[in-house]
Amino acid sequence: MMKTLFNTLPLLIPMLLAACSQADLRATGDLGVVIEREQGSAQIVNTSKPAMLSRIEGLGDLSHASVVFSRDQRYAYVFGRDGGLSKVDLLQDKLAKRIIQAGNSIGGAISQDGKVIAVSNYTPGGVKLFDADTLEQLAEIPALYGEDNKLSKVVGLVDAPGQRFVCSLFEGNQIWLIDAKNPRQPQVQKFQNIGKQPYDALLTPDGHFYAAGLFGEKGLALLDLWQPEQGVKHILQDYGKDDAQTPVYKMPHLEGWTVAGNWLLVPAIGRHEVLVVDTRDWSLARRIPLAGQPVFVMARPDGRQAWVNFAFPDNQTVQVIDIKDFQVVKTLQPGKAVLHMEFSPRGEAVWLAVRDEDRVMVYDTETLAETARLPAQKPSGIFFSNRANQLGL
Amino acid sequence: MRFIWLLALFCHVAVADEPNPQRQRELLNMLKHDCGSCHGLPPRGGLGPSLLPEALADKNDAMLIDAIQNGRAGSAMPPWKQFLTTDETVWLVRLLRGKDWEND
Numbered sequence: 001m002m003k004t005l006f007n008t009l010p011l012l013i014p015m016l017l018a019a020c021s022q023a024d025l026r027a028t029g030d031l032g033v034v035i036e037r038e039q040g041s042a043q044i045v046n047t048s049k050p051a052m053l054s055r056i057e058g059l060g061d062l063s064h065a066s067v068v069f070s071r072d073q074r075y076a077y078v079f080g081r082d083g084g085l086s087k088v089d090l091l092q093d094k095l096a097k098r099i100i101q102a103g104n105s106i107g108g109a110i111s112q113d114g115k116v117i118a119v120s121n122y123t124p125g126g127v128k129l130f131d132a133d134t135l136e137q138l139a140e141i142p143a144l145y146g147e148d149n150k151l152s153k154v155v156g157l158v159d160a161p162g163q164r165f166v167c168s169l170f171e172g173n174q175i176w177l178i179d180a181k182n183p184r185q186p187q188v189q190k191f192q193n194i195g196k197q198p199y200d201a202l203l204t205p206d207g208h209f210y211a212a213g214l215f216g217e218k219g220l221a222l223l224d225l226w227q228p229e230q231g232v233k234h235i236l237q238d239y240g241k242d243d244a245q246t247p248v249y250k251m252p253h254l255e256g257w258t259v260a261g262n263w264l265l266v267p268a269i270g271r272h273e274v275l276v277v278d279t280r281d282w283s284l285a286r287r288i289p290l291a292g293q294p295v296f297v298m299a300r301p302d303g304r305q306a307w308v309n310f311a312f313p314d315n316q317t318v319q320v321i322d323i324k325d326f327q328v329v330k331t332l333q334p335g336k337a338v339l340h341m342e343f344s345p346r347g348e349a350v351w352l353a354v355r356d357e358d359r360v361m362v363y364d365t366e367t368l369a370e371t372a373r374l375p376a377q378k379p380s381g382i383f384f385s386n387r388a389n390q391l392g393l
Numbered sequence: 394m395r396f397i398w399l400l401a402l403f404c405h406v407a408v409a410d411e412p413n414p415q416r417q418r419e420l421l422n423m424l425k426h427d428c429g430s431c432h433g434l435p436p437r438g439g440l441g442p443s444l445l446p447e448a449l450a451d452k453n454d455a456m457l458i459d460a461i462q463n464g465r466a467g468s469a470m471p472p473w474k475q476f477l478t479t480d481e482t483v484w485l486v487r488l489l490r491g492k493d494w495e496n497d
Contacts, residue, residue, distance in 0.1 A: 037426070037429075037434065038425065038426075038434065061433060061434060061435070061437070063425075063429045063430065063433050063434035063439070064430065064433070064439060081433050081434070081437075081439060082433075082437070104433070104437070104438060104439060106439070122438075122439060122440070123438070153440070170440075199469075215469060247464060247471030247472055248469065248471055249427070249471055250427075250430055250431075251430075251431070251440065251469065312427050313476065337426065355426060356422065356426075378426070
């Protein structure tokens with residue numbers, strides 16, 4: 001008996017140890033971050049359960065915030081309005097590092113190889129590059145434009161293949177292609193007069209095209225990253241030019257790209273509609289009338305549906321478009337102020353941030369019924385860790 | 394002493410101009426979150442300029458009320474008169490001028 005125990009002891013101990021530490025094991029693949037804008041905190045959530053795991057506080061002004069993930073999905077980098085760049089450890093529920101890198105910031109991106117973090121700033125206008133590991137500053141690129149060298153606010157910053165970043169200058173009316181192969185000495189290629197006041201941009205999931213939405217005039221500025229020497233093309237210049245312009249109560253966000261067939265869906269600025277663009281020739285294929293001014297038009301990962309939320313005063317509504325025939329198949333009323341939507345990696349579920357109801361709601365994307373709700377303090381953005389593996393997010 | 398009724402009348406008018414407490418909460422929420430989406434929270438500025446007391450000090454009430462009610466041509470600021478009465482706008486401007494964002 002004694003001998004048996006003695007023989008099995010070496011086996012037993014690791015098993016016991018494993019049982020003890022089992023509760024602490026956490027895989028990053030089903031984690032996410034929910035931004036709580038008023039108190040400057042972020043929840044770490046499990047997207048499979050779904051459940052809140054912890055709350056990270058002290059992230060500063062998150063009245064506008066975005067998140068990218070390290071390539072191993074262990075860390076979330078949170079870009080705050082106040083220029084804060086926070087590195088959150090999703091495994092240990094703690095703030096790993098935090099710096100204030102500018103006075104006023106709008107968002108950021110992580111390089112193709114995961115080693116460089118880029119931040120786009122309003123004040124001082126420009127882009128800064130940081131070491132993803134240490135957050136040491138590697139380079140500063142002031143967004144100088146015009147003859148008197150003014151600084152422009154920088155928007156629509158994304159990563160692109162070839163260790164590059166792309167961004168747009170709101171007042172400068174330019175698109176900049178930044179080569180960060182040597183991140184201490186980035187090379188900038190500038191495209192001027194791309195259209196008035198680019199407000200945000202998107203990258204196609206294959207990294208081929210960069211499209212910036214224009215606030216100061218109709219249409220989008222399009223850059224083919226396979227052939228940047230061809231310059232920026234202005235598309236959809238003529239759509240709705242005879243329509244009355246309505247005031248814009250919240251800047252739309254360009255993020256999400258529907259690849260069912262060859263369609264790009266973008267919010268029509270100042271109008272109650274989504275534009276469907278045929279990406280084979282960049283012509284306007286149709287306009288889908290909706291319940292309000294779209295803010296986010298997010299494609300389900302399989303491209304079959306697009307979910308749309310709206311600007312004030314219609315932000316209690318969410319509409320679902322079936323890409324098969326571009327019809328609105330459902331109008332949901334999740335609650336007051338739906339600010340953001342995020343799909344699970346394969347799209348069977350979507351999470352909605354409902355700010356004024358202090359909750360996050362989860363919907364089944366097939367039945368379009370609510371399946372769960374989680375408490376959150378004035379939630380705004382929702383970001384899942386599978387973004388780590390996607391270009392341009 | 395004879396004019397105390399007049400004072401009472403003034404007070405009454407001042408109170409009547411103020412939005413009720415429920416509406417004040419709605420307006421504050423709107424200021425933090427809807428205005429805040431461009432101006433920041435606290436509103437140190439973003440796409441829109443700072444709305445902190447020191448940033449508003451050299452701007453007169455008429456200009457601020459007009460900017461909120463009618464928007465600012467050539468900028469991203471939309472008109473809010475469809476959603477805010479003049480009294481509510483005046484109340485918001487007064488609130489912004491006196492607000493201590495760090496400690497309130």
